[in-house]
Amino acid sequence: MMENTLDLPKDKKPYSENDLGRTDILPSYRVDLRNYNEKEYNKFVKMNRINNWAMVSWKEVGRPFEVKKYSSDRLLYEKEKGKEIRPFTSWKYFNKAFHEWFIKDVPTEMKEQKQAFIASLKTFNPNQIRKTIGELAKIQLWNYAHRIQDGVWDPRGKRALFEGLDISKPRILFLGAAEGYEAMQLAAMYPGAEITMVDYDEYCKSTRFEEFPKTYPFLGENQSTGHQKVYYKDDFTIDYVVDDIRNLPYGKEFDIVLSVGLLEHFPDAYKPEVMEWHRKFLKPNGYAIMTTPRKQLRSKLYYNVMADVMNHTYRELMTIEQMGLYVYENGFDIKQHGYIKVHNGIVAKPR
Missing domain, CATH: 3.40.50.150 (Vaccinia Virus protein VP39)
Structure with a gap:
């Protein structure tokens, strides 16, 4: 198995059947041309148990878990409008927010957020420090979930x-x-x-x-x-x-x-x-x-x-x-x- 971190040309098809078994971590996502071996399959896939x-x-x-912590964009919208956000509007908000994360240069973003956190410590401003901690946590979690674990596309x-x-x-x-x-x-x-x-x-x-x-x-x-x-x-x-x-x-x-x-x-x-x-x-x-x-x-x-x-x-x-x-x-x-x-x-x- 090969695992690299690299940039790819945007106008070419960089992989072929010669690359089977390869995985690369790009700035925004991972590509994966591997198959599961038996141990990995049993770890990550559970099929037909019922x-x-x-x-x-x-x-x-039991019942599903309802996620009740909403985005600040939704809460602000509903506060300003005085009514619950319509499903179509909320879907538009989500699509834009989600896509903006898909196209991030994650290593660069992590570096910038770490620098922002260090700079916030020098301000001795609790609100600023709390904000930068939150932003750093989000980019690190996204990096793990999408680029490292490849859980979104999988x-x-x-x-x-x-x-x-x-x-x-x-x-x-x-x-x-x-x-x-x-x-x-x-x-x-x-x-x-x-x-x-x-x-x-x-x-x-x-x-x-x-x-x-x-x-x-x-x-x-x-x-x-x-x-x-x-x-x-x-x-x-x-x-x-x-x-x-x-x-x-x-x-x-x-x-x-x-x-x-x-x-x-x-x-x-x-x-x-x-x-x-x-x-x-x-x-x-x-x-x-x-x-x-x-x-x-x-x-x-x-x-x-x-x-x-x-x-x-x-x-x-x-x-x-x-x-x-x-x-x-x-x-x-x-x-x-x-x-x-x-x-x-x-x-x-x-x-």
Whole structure:
């Protein structure tokens, strides 16, 4: 295994099949062309632990954890407007805040925040010191979560969640697509895919997706040889639609309907509608694929420290059992399920 820290040219495809097994830490993110060995797989991936979902109950698994520490932007908005922020507005705030962190030069930012902290100590101003400590904690946590652990994209983990589907050249519909990462990973795993990404914030199409690095390599399959192959964003067939999911004109025409971090943004009264969004666009025998953030101590810490970046909207953290109950009780049979570093994942088919 090779692990380097480096910059990549922005106009080239820097990796090929000769680089399988390699990982590099770039200023803003990590690229990873490794496969899990058996020890790593057993450490980071837990799959298909429940044999009979009909035997699982809410009394047994408890309720999801609602994240209630909101961003200062949301609190200020609601104070100035005198009313609760609308979901569309909160989503726009979140997209902008999150993307600004994705494009940071993290080593430079950490250096600057350390210098700011040292300078604040000389002021003997408790408020200034507290502020710089907070900013330093956030950049260090983001560095660990995204660049070191690679928990946000987690390509090896996502491949484990998505593998083994009985499909060829699938049509993929990504609901709430943001920058579209997971659909591109699926397209690498199942070559010849046609992707339709949907988000109702234009910023997701024009900025989050548009600025996703063309040099980022996705590890997938070479259909001709059965071996692994490296793909890039420009290798995929993608149509990006800016619209409300409820307005989409499609019928049951997709092999995969995908959502990542969507279900947990809706209170229980709305979850049946969210599940119906997945059902209504699926071909017979198609797959609904969903992920949500895990309910675990480090996730609670992350959303607390990173509240100004992450917490503009209603949000829950779930166990895989809680997520699975929402899926099963809303008319889906769960074909595979599991959790990786920071996400739950479920592949299901409508009953």
